[in-house]
Amino acid sequence: MAAVAAVEAAAYLSINLQFSTAHEMHEGLDNAVATLIEPAKEAACGILVTRLRPGRFTVALDESVPFGETYESIAA
Template sequence: MFTPTECIEIRVKSRHALDDRLEAAVQDLKEAAMRSRTCGILITRHQPGQYTAELSDQVPFGLTREHCR
């Protein structure tokens, strides 16, 4: 079973910064996902301005999903 190890924390104060940071995180994670080909990318909003982007075996390879807590 795949154990995700790639996780990027994102903390921002503006929408513009959020868009830039999320795009950069997704691009970095895409490279890692291509190596394993077993998971997709999960973006989780924990609270306003606080997100994580991570590889997840709960998301099919090739997809990115968003989740709010």
């Protein structure tokens, strides 16, 4: 089962996700990115998807990502 938590502040929006299956992961990440498209347009920035550990991700607006782009990252 997917677990989702959203954090919102002035110009910052982040969605924390946890998945137990690959199917949940693909669907959940797609939905999270889709959720952030409009806020990214308003903030004129891109979206960063970060894998924190197996099954754990953060999808967030990120000013270092060019507008209209989605980047992927793996946390060290």
